[in-house]
Amino acid sequence: MSAYGTEPGAPTNDGNPGETSELPQPEDLGFGRYLGAHLVLAEHDGARWSAPGLLPRQALCVPVASAGVQYGLSVFEGLKAYRGADGGVHLFRPQAHAHRFAASAARLGLPAVDEALFVESCAMAVDAHRKLLPPYGRGSLYLRPTIHADEEFLGLRRAQRHRYSVVVSACSDPAMKRLRLWAEPHLIRAAVGGLGAAKTGANYAAGLAGLMHAQAKAYDDVVWLDAATHTRLGEAGSMNLFVRIGSRLLTPPLDGCILAGITRDSLLQMARRARLDAVECEISLDDLAIAQQRGELGGAFGCGTAARIVAIDEIGDSTRCIRFSAQDACVSRLCAALKDVQEGGTSDWPQWRYGLFG
Ligand SMILES: Cc1ncc(COP(=O)(O)O)c(C=O)c1O
Structure with a gap:
């Protein structure tokens, strides 16, 4: 001890x-x-x-x-x-x-x-x-x-x-893990006008069955899709999502159905300052499958306060499996940079660290 x-x-x-x-x-x-x-x-x-x-x-x-x-x-x-x-x-x-x-x-x-x-x-x-x-x-x-x-x-x-x-x-300090995610095809967690953007127990209660489905299929976590078409990425159980396609770093937009993650916002600001092409836009499973076929699919990750950044190996549903690059240096670079910014290992972004005592 x-x-x-x-x-x-x-x-x-x-x-x-x-x-x-x-x-x-x-x-x-x-x-x-x-x-x-x-x-x-x-x-x-x-x-x-x-x-x-x-x-x-x-x-x-x-x-x-x-x-x-x-x-x-x-x-x-x-x-x-x-x-x-x-x-x-x-x-x-x-x-x-x-x-x-x-x-x-x-x-x-x-x-x-x-x-x-x-x-x-x-x-x-x-x-x-x-x-x-x-x-x-x-x-x-x-x-x-x-x-x-x-x-x-x-x-x-x-x-x-x-x-x-x-x-x-x-x-x-969260370990840099790699996850397999299940794109939930039937259940929904949030719809426009609902509670998806609020950090309240109802969202997690609505999500537990999806997590259990995912785990029953030997996946680590669930990816929630949009309620209307079940085609577009929302967020994982307790993390926002980022995907690299070609030179662009994409994350789903704040449509009222996902939490406006502080980690997501920090990464967007850091990526933009580092002149990465970081974009908030709709991302469908079809977009990912097409990028995979063209060889343009880079790494993907989930992010949140608890986990910081977690690499995603694949997103699967009953018809397909989308595999992300495990060798994307952008993911590990962002993770290391975020750790430094959060912990104060760098003088960058001082306005994000609220000093309490010495
Ligand atoms: C559903 C959900 N999405 C996203 C996040 C990430 O938010 P943040 O980066 O503010 O921790 C969380 C974190 O708790 C969450 O529960």
């Missing part, structure tokens, strides 16, 4: 494998398993949010007879804090996450958390768990801000009490 997280008086984690004194080496943390012992909590009484405070994580009870549980009236975010090369600690693009959090809340009729409260509460959560933060380059502290309707009441209406919480989890 590693002692990188231990110090007298550090938060403990009763009943959780991530108890601070029992943390494994950063490379063995994985994702989502080692939760911090405390959470940050604020309450909305119908008028305003209270000041955020710290609470033992297991002290927060969520009533079963609340719209948060019964009707899925909750939204969340996922962002990371890193220890930089200089030993300081920073959040990656918290303002962008705050903005998306507010948009998700608005779509579900929940009270928004403003940017100042979002950043303050994330900083408080990191500060309370600073000893859980892996050393520079070896992992991160993942933060999960959540708003849920908390009033005990049965019936669909806007709740009069909401809670906002931030839970943290110590994570490994």
Whole structure:
């Protein structure tokens, strides 16, 4: 066991494998398993949010007879804090996450958390768990801000009490994996006008059966196609998609059916600054098959806060298998550049790193 997280008086984690004194080496943390012992909590009484405070994580009870549980009236975010090369600690693009959090809340009729409260509460959560933060380059502290309707009441209406919480989890630096994805032919996860662009549990609930289909066919994850024609790529279960065709780096557009990934946006901006031809456009399975026949299909990858960049080997359905290049240097270059930008191994994009403390 590693002692990188231990110090007298550090938060403990009763009943959780991530108890601070029992943390494994950063490379063995994985994702989502080692939760911090405390959470940050604020309450909305119908008028305003209270000041955020710290609470033992297991002290927060969520009533079963609340719209948060019964009707899925909750939204969340996922962002990371890193220890930089200089030993300081920073959040990656918290303002962008705050903005998306507010948009998700608005779509579900929940009270928004403003940017100042979002950043303050994330900083408080990191500060309370600073000893859980892996050393520079070896992992991160993942933060999960959540708003849920908390009033005990049965019936669909806007709740009069909401809670906002931030839970943290110590994570490994994601390994550069390679995935096989199943293009789901029958189920849909989101349609125009629906919830696809909101980060809310309903999207993941709607997606689990697709993931199970994919896994039953020995694929790693699902690719969601557009609801109207079942021909165009949307996103994977919890990642946005990029594909290289010829010299162009393509990603599906923000059509309201996919999440506006902060990683996707970061990569688009980085790629454009590096003068890559990065384009948001519709991508059909037929386009990919034609590019494959012409020998123009390069690499493909999924991206997101949790996984950073994951190479895609193939996308299959019951009639065909599209194989991407495993030798695309562009994918590994982007992954290394993104890691540097996120962790502060470069002075580029300083506006994306929100310094917390040294
Ligand atoms: C459905 C979905 N799409 C895309 C993403 C990637 O978003 P981000 O890069 O902001 O983490 C996520 C991340 O959680 C997701 O759940």
